[in-house]
Amino acid sequence: MSSTSPIISVSGLSKTYATGFSALKSVDLEIRRGEIFALLGPNGAGKTTLISIICGLVKPSTGTVLADGYDIIRDYRAARATIGLVPQELTTDAFETVWSTVSFSRGLFGKPKDPAFIERILKELSLWDKKDTQIRRLSGGMKRRVLIAKALAHEPRILFLDEPTAGVDVELRQDMWQMVRRLKESGVTIILTTHYIEEAEEMADRIGVISKGEIILVEEKAELMRKLGKKQLSLQLQQPIEAVPATLAAFNLSLSPAGDELVYTYDTQAERTGITTLLQGLAEAGIRFRDLSTSQSSLEDIFVSLVRERA
Structure with a gap:
């Protein structure tokens, strides 16, 4: 296969169980070679079904899947x-x-x-000193x-x-992600599902969201963070105001109950022009501020809003 061709190609994949429940509906998806791909979705969205089909554990109702x-x-x-699978x-x-x-x-x-290869894996996973231990005697993290x-x-x-990383300690989580980075560097393609969205935000090259x-x-x-992420500019005012001036109505500013803070929520694509125009408008309205701060929506915020919008 060409190094530029997808390592996983899913086309028209559907799965309907005997009960009539439709777990997957005509899914098309391509995973690139050597990337870390995070598949996000709420419980029951179809993540595990999709993985199980790609890994050959569940038969699809329709569609095709190519693995390498x-x-x-x-x-x-x-x-x-x-394919290697960590269930x-x-x-x-x-x-x-x-x-x-x-x-x-x-x-x-x-x-x-x-x-020698098995020894290297066990040492990388801090399992070498447990190599002769029965599985039943290990902690959940070691298992x-x-x-x-x-x-x-x-x-x-x-x-x-x-x-x-479900149910594992912080140390194991950090060790695991160091290992994932090394695997990626060696050319392994990694597909990740997680409820710890900050992990996907830190590790993934691309994000896929599945719902129903x-x-x-x-x-x-x-690009997802750039296009869908929202930023907020908070301005602590020198003097409280009773209401947002009509000249600034276009910015949809929110005013704190005490009247001493203005919050401007904006799209990242309009960052420069929006802030510049707002600050000019504040100066013209005679509103002075003593401090400002910015914050940006996380991947979790984006994910929750996407799923809610879909629902």
Whole structure:
């Protein structure tokens, strides 16, 4: 496959269960090689169903999925071998040791034994001193690390992280994201779902939002923040005012109950001209301010507004 072609291509993908519930509705999506793609959506939006279909765990009702050029149904074994999956649920053999369960996962995909590679993964995930420990004796955070090690054991080119930091401590979360950055640098494509939207804001190259089984937006993170992010300029006034002057009505300013603060909410695309014009208008109206500050909406704010708008 060309290095410029998408590593995952989803076309017309739908999934309707026997109960009649439609989990996915004609989803089209392309994931670029080597990117970190964050898939966001509320509970029940279809995130896990979409991942499960791409990973070959659930059969679609209609549509096609290519993973690194392989059809996930027609070329199942080849497609699945390119993918590593870290699921939400902590499911692994409780009585196996860390070393044996990770080594077994590598063998499942026909990879030759490579103790040095397994050792490197376990050390990167701070599991080396637990290599001979049974899974059942590990903490929840350590079990989560084992799932990641299992997903990486066969050296996949695509890695799915389905809520990987749910219920884990801050230290593990930081270790995990350092590892994700190293994997990206090595050329691995990473698809992430998370409820910690600040993680997506920090890590992702692109953002996809899914709601009620439909992809409602796919955008470069920086562009999404630029286009949909709102900024606020807060002005602390030298003297309180009773009302916003009519000459400034076009700015839709909000005045604090005490009359000593004006807040201007604006689109980032109109930042320069809007602020300049506002400050000129304030001066002409004889309103002086003693301090000002700005704030910007987060990715979480954007996500919540998109989902509400869709609803």
